[in-house]
């Protein structure tokens with residue numbers, strides 16, 4: 077049993093309870109990031125909005141292992157899922173699909189969805205994290221089944237899936253601001269010297285060939301989910317060098333190409349080519365080969381609320397099983413072979429014990445490290461590094477334009493810190509010409525993650541404006557006076573970094589193993605690549621393991 081004796085009499089109970097709440101920051105408000113909307117106004121910019129993020133108090137409680145009040149009761153649940161991100165919801169969906177009814181999904185936040193959470197205001201819904209997936213690889217039967225289930229794939233024409241036209245990105249899709257004008261597409265082209273263009277073409281031809289190459293075991297070299305990729309050592313060894321070293325060795329020097337590759341790695345991994353492995357860098361380009369009856373290869377699927385839409389679809393059948401505002405605090409083995417899980421309800425502020433037969437931890441490994449202090453997992457948690465991100469949802473009356481291609485769904489500027497912005501309104505059917513909400517993505521990768529994270533947590537609203545506004549002014553000169561609101565969201569541990577020697581390391585292999593056939597793991601960080609598809613498959617794999625272990 078965790079916690080300490082707490083409620084002796086009413087008064088001491090009040091005092092102790094208050095001091096506990098003070099310690100976890102619930103009363104002082106000293107830790108300012110959480111998911112509640114609190115409006116702040118910047119006089120300097122005459123802009124208002126909020127500064128939010130995942131529940132910092134809960135994180136603090138776990139990190140410092142503050143003692144909880146004792147639990148008053150213990151109840152039983154057959155299978156507990158911790159975390160309602162894509163991996164947790166996917167695990168729940170699989171259990172339900174296979175006839176399991178006795179399971180619960182606990183989520184520490186007031187809302188479900190993890191990094192696929194979203195927001196909305198009177199103009200539009202918008203993503204706060206994950207915002208798109210590409211059409212499924214045709215050999216990914218489980219994902220294709222799910223996309224059929226939720227009407228993203230409406231039917232098949234011959235062998236090829238037909239995707240719901242409402243969910244394919246509406247045209248125009250992507251543009252890049254380079255050399256003073258917006259060009260179509262994100263690969264630098266406008267004003268780019270011939271020699272650089274040749275190098276870009278050489279790289280694209282190389283990854284195109286890799287995309288269609290199989291290893292000595294007959295599997296594609298790079299595939300989604302990652303664990304269906306070839307084990308061919310000739311290619312797996314690319315995980316032991318950085319993408320930057322690989323590109324240098326191959327003689328790629330064009331500043332335009334290197335900018336594009338840095339952009340791609342920042343976009344998918346939150347880090348530059350110097351910080352991801354060559355295997356991961358190539359995976360971005362060579363793993364997606366989805367074909368459709370009505371869309372180009374690798375076409376993008378998106379919704380106004382980003383992947384929040386697909387997350388809600390996953391959760392639709394699971395409502396009765398989900399409990400939000402429930403922080404899983406600790407796991408303990410008990411003598412009857414079950415596991416005792418201590419849970420802190422952030423709303424009622426009460427502790428509860430749940431005795432479970434099986435548990436699927438769908439939280440990131442830095443959290444599991446805290447939860448599993450009573451177990452010997454024997455892995456190196458320090459190898460798990462997460463990139464912090466800032467997301468800014470900007471409501472503006474106007475987007476002053478430079479010459480060239482007009483507003484697209486994805487809008488990126490060459491040589492800026494961010495990876496650009498998406499225009500959430502693009503997927504709305506009632507497109508409004510006046511007000512827009514644009515979602516701007518800034519990976520915080522100029523310093524090591526721990527330092528960047530600390531700096532991100534320390535900045536106030538106006539300091540974020542000082543970072544974001546100058547870049548917006550480069551992209552859309554004069555925009556500041558047209559902005560109505562900017563809402564910031566900070567992800568301290570946004571995406572797992574596929575650093576060199578991480579994805580195919582013994583450490584990650586060990587981290588995926590269940591403990592005593594009772595504690596199972598599913599989170600995108602266990603794939604090494606933080607994308608919807610990996611979280612989706614992680615959830616299914618863990619649920620399958622639970623079902624097998626039970627039978």
Ligand SMILES: Cc1cc2nc3c(=O)[nH]c(=O)nc-3n(C[C@H](O)[C@H](O)[C@H](O)COP(=O)(O)OP(=O)(O)OC[C@H]3O[C@@H](n4cnc5c(N)ncnc54)[C@H](O)[C@@H]3O)c2cc1C
Nearest residue numbers: 159161162163184190191205206207208404570600607608
């Ligand atoms: C800025 C950003 C942009 C992204 N863009 C894309 C994109 O466009 N496309 C894409 O495919 N992917 C994108 N991703 C990756 C995204 O992370 C994955 O697609 C997916 O949402 C990850 O799901 P998950 O279940 O693995 O993890 P998470 O989303 O991290 O879910 C874990 C859940 O566990 C909960 N939890 C943690 N600890 C506890 C505890 N102790 N008790 C109870 N609950 C707990 C958390 O609150 C969270 O809800 C993006 C990520 C970020 C940060």
